[in-house]
Amino acid sequence: MPPPVMATIHHLAASLEYQTVVDIPFLIESQQALALNLSSSNSTKYLHKTDKNWHDIQRQVVKDKKNTTQASSKFLLSNQKKGASLTAYSPISKAIHIQPLDQSLPGSSKQLLTSKIAEPTTTLITQATSSAVVKVPGQQPYQKSNKQSVEFQVIAQVANSQITNLSETLTNEIPAVSKLSDVQSTDWKLQALQLLMERYGVTVLCDNDIFQGNRSVTRFEFAICLNGLLNYIQAQINTDQMKVIDQEDTIVLQRLQQEFTNELAVLQGHIDLLEARTAALETQQFATTTKLTGEVKFNLIDGWGGRVTGKGDSNPVLTYLTKLQFNTSFSGKDLLFIELAAGNAVNRNFADSDSFGTKMALWSEAGNTNNQTFLTVLQYRFTAFNDRITFKITPVGHRTYIVLNSNSSTEGLALSQFGEFSPVFRIGLEELNTGLGIDWSITDQTQLQFVYSAKNANDPNSGLFNSDSYAIGTQLLVRPTENFTTGIAYIHAQSEDGSLNTLAGSLNADTSGGFKERAQIQAINGTLQWRLLPNVTLGAWGGYIRTKSRESDAEANSTTYAVSLLVRDLFGREGDTLGVIFGQPLKLINGKLIQREDVSTSLHYELFYDFRVNNNISITPGFFVITNPEHNSGNNTIIIGGIRTRFRF
Template structure:
């Protein structure tokens, strides 16, 4: 008997065969005749008047009747379950069940023959999957780590327009009076401390077409399925006199151009290393030896770059770079995010502290250390409320002696004035003195996007204000600055998956300068001004063409109307102030490969 038939017959044998030694003397011929003569197969156990749910074999008998229909009773409607079973009766019962098994087997054979091709295809696929799983298990480098990579190519150039300021040179006495005006050599190198050299000098130094790359390899490791150990290797060549790295004018820096050190040009470096783990259902803790404050938040209050592309560093930071300044170093942080139904808005609170890399890993408290007066640290706190369609956030950052990097992106005048927030300065006696400086920055950001792609774009807005305090201010330098940005993004433009983005606004610019007096003037001989004249507008336009799920090509252009800000106003002719003109136009093609 085949195994399948044995399995089907087993319930009958276990439930119905009694341990009775049936000899010829015990054979009840009349009983066998009655059983065999009934010929009535029952279809439900309820048809037996003497079988009850409390009987120990009730379930087994019910299965035989309802599944196989091979149990017969006696003519009077009884089953007589307590009666001893003869071998003839057992043979009659088994024969009836085997007939049903044969019917089932024949039906299965018919079905198998009908779907023979389909079953063969499925078997082949299963065998192939088993082989691939075995190969993956044999070649995987870790059972807990996943590798993600991103390669980005950038090719493009920038061009400055406006006045050729190289024909003038200025000198002033302590009272701010012009004492010398003369023509300069046309080969004057462009200086971002002012319009020295002007547009022509800028183009000579930074106007060449360039081809750069950025390579990232990220290792995501999880030990519990909910935690994450993140390590990232990075290489690139955005170094030297490269406008896309923010040289010449800091606002031309691209978001992708982060590998800036000449020592790491085309070299692989570790630029992220942190561990993130949940505490309960709503809290998450982050700690890392190389982590970034903007990557340690429960909510990113913008959708301008979501699913699209990141071009300028300023727009990638939502126009509020004074708060979201990408401070990277030794970090501890945590955030709480309200647990809600998927797709609903959630309240969140995020806090983190970052000691500037290069200071937080020192053990000398007079020059660095973690959580010391000289850590050059940033403390960032954010209160957010948002979901898939809309959200908003209010954030605050305290900057400790930011050394010119606290506000990250802005006019050259506002950036240069950040020296007011440096940790140290040299006094009149030549001694190095701590300034006790600090920065307080505030940001308000919001976003909204339609439920379905169409002509109505998503809208992301940001506004920020910053204030610096120092015991060593220089007359005419910025002490209060502001910034704002509006970003519009259209999804599925021309083709599904392609995005069009446009952003405009004013990167960090001065709205309040320190007062001037006759003893304070710029070391670069620029005339001191207590009145802010630092306006500059920036525009960005990109189209993200998604070639495949893993390849995107993004042509983009940007324009900076007055990136030198108040420093643009340093041309002097015949002792009269002159408002020079200086603007920058840039174009590029950014190609991104993800794997």
């Protein structure tokens, strides 16, 4: 049967729950009329398997025995509210016309049923006397009669000379399903779809106004929503998040699929085409593009306390730090990263001797370029081995924590430099400016990282691998669940004078007790992030550093630790973050042949609230307190407070 005719037949029967397709001989006599009578008996069954009352039809043919031609034809018997209709299709005449006895159908259905599809060369007229229960979502069930017989009379008149023309006329004039009438707001199909989408919580898959007001919905709009619902249910079943679907929902979904078969097929065709084009684009050369991003920070800061280690004098300051970043990709799987920066944070924001005289008081990213612009980072990274491994090459601005993930929830949020992440990742911060890195995703839950850093790698006398100061590090990160990540890192380094240069502890610890000899550094660090609740994250780190002179028996041992708690989306404001940090800055706990140990213990307390104005602007007020600065109980407590405003673009 040609698709347009079959589509029309299915459209006529789609609003009915009980349908029967009867395959009987259809007899046509040239230039004469044929009478065909059907009466209920035991022959052909209903296709609807949920119907317990199976009906059969006895075939009885009354014909003129002269010049007859027999051909197989399809008859669709459709129960209506107060009657029935018989749809007939002849492959010889290729003509179809339907005339229901019951004229009480809805307006749009009646018009379609009684409209002429071809020239009236062939006319099929049906008559019926029966009724059936028809259950349509959103409507009351129809009453079914007790009659067990259905009688039809079909009268056909065919002219052989016009069969060919009639076939062409039929093919040209039957409208495609996509051109049929829109779905009205009162139609059961739209009401059923809305009910199903609300029940499964996927109304966001449709435009907001589809189920609002009295507007009609095009068949393709309807098909898009239906397709989204079907895909969602299928995904839920595939992931075992949904075990079973209600039987009534299944019946309605099957009927809707049948009603919109053509639209769903066209939609799937478009999706397949887009996927094919996307795959083709991915295999073709990626267009070289450069994206500009940037960040500007305004810092309003003041400090109090600290009368021993420094002058203790401070006044409120307003500083800035600007970064412009150029991100260029040549293949879609690589990145050339260039960063330019300028800032004016004089005296490291109260950290120098003119103020509090301790690096423990350092504000986060307190950069000073005297308002001049410098190249601060130049890096090229690319992936290989099915994107499992990322290689990083950094001639300028290399840092250990660029490769070894700090695994800290407070990075980028904390106001203090110490509060961002462990000082172990900052070893050689101001010297080791060039390096290489490898990031290997062994599995989706396991990540292994390697880093190499060197000082003066551009000097031919030392080069990249013969520098007096270098660092080699590795870290294993494990994510056993989505809510928990832990890591263990090891760093082996060499320093010309034994200095660590972390800028996140006491001067005594950062210079390894001041023995000022070429030394080897061994460091180990552990981290964890644990999302206790969807909006609550617990973080922690702990590190140990051993510095051993290569020229004497001098050595120094230092430790650091911290615990943090972040609470997001407070007061119903999405994106806001409250942060609390407690820890011990890097402290020299013991050693040999050193000037002294840190006799007391400094503790770091920090509180901040990141207020997210929008996706591009955030305002972060807060403060941090350092007790016993420089791990010296003779020094007064230092308090640093301020407001940071960050602009991203």
